[in-house]
Amino acid sequence: MSSLQNALELSKTQIGTEVGVSNWITVDQQMIDEFAKTTQDEQWIHIDPERAAKETPFGGTIAHGFLTLSLASRFAYDCFSEMDGQVMGINYGMNKLRFLMPVRAGSRLRGRFTLQDATARNATDLLRTNILTIEIEGEETPALVAEWLGLAIFKD
Template identity: 65%
Template sequence: MSALEQAIEFLTPQVGGELGVSDWITVDQQMIDDFARTTRDMQWIHVDPARAATDSPFGGTIAHGFLTLSLASRFFYDCQVDLPGQAMGINYGFNKLRFLAPVPAGSRLRGRFELTGIKPKPSGKLLREMRLTIEIAGQNTPALIAEWLGMVVFTDAG
């Protein structure tokens, strides 16, 4: 049986179920500032705590939406199980992505993953479809929800 066939056999019963929940990560002001410098997005709602405290509706600085999204890869590492014969996983993109709540500096975030589908692809690859919810500790509304696609490449792929 090929690695792709083994992966399909392993994952099929998991479709519709939770893959895992990551550890919590604190998004502090230093992380926000570092992300702002890297992306050159220095908007004051992210990097000016004094102004954000008085002039923003959030009462302080908030993380960039794309910073929150960029943590998805880290969250997935906490939850993933490599499949037999898996050489690597490749980010394949998103079908849908919504930022639902701001992430105030100092917030703790974690990722929750649900396997929503699997599709064999040419050359012995497997498209893994997941629902990603990034939760904010102490809040009912998540920071974001996304339909995330990952391509699994196997060692015996053509």
């Protein structure tokens, strides 16, 4: 049996189960400011703590939704390692994504992954779909929920 077939068989047994929970990471004002500069999205609700405290219901600045989403890669590194025979992993995109709760500066986040599907696309490519929930410590509602596709590439 090939490495891809072994990985597919293992993945099929995990469908519907939580397959990883990441470490917590703090989203502080410095991270938000650096993201704002990098993306050229310097809207005041992200980078002006005084104004955001006065003029928003959030009590201060909030992270960009795309900053929160970009941490998905970090969370995946915490949760997944390469499978036997895998030569690389590729972010294949999102089917669904919803930002449910703003992330206030200073919040701690972590990712939870539940495998939803696994399919061999060809002799080398395993497509896995995970539901990613990014939690905010101390909040009932998550920051976001996404259906994330990852492609695992195996040797021939």
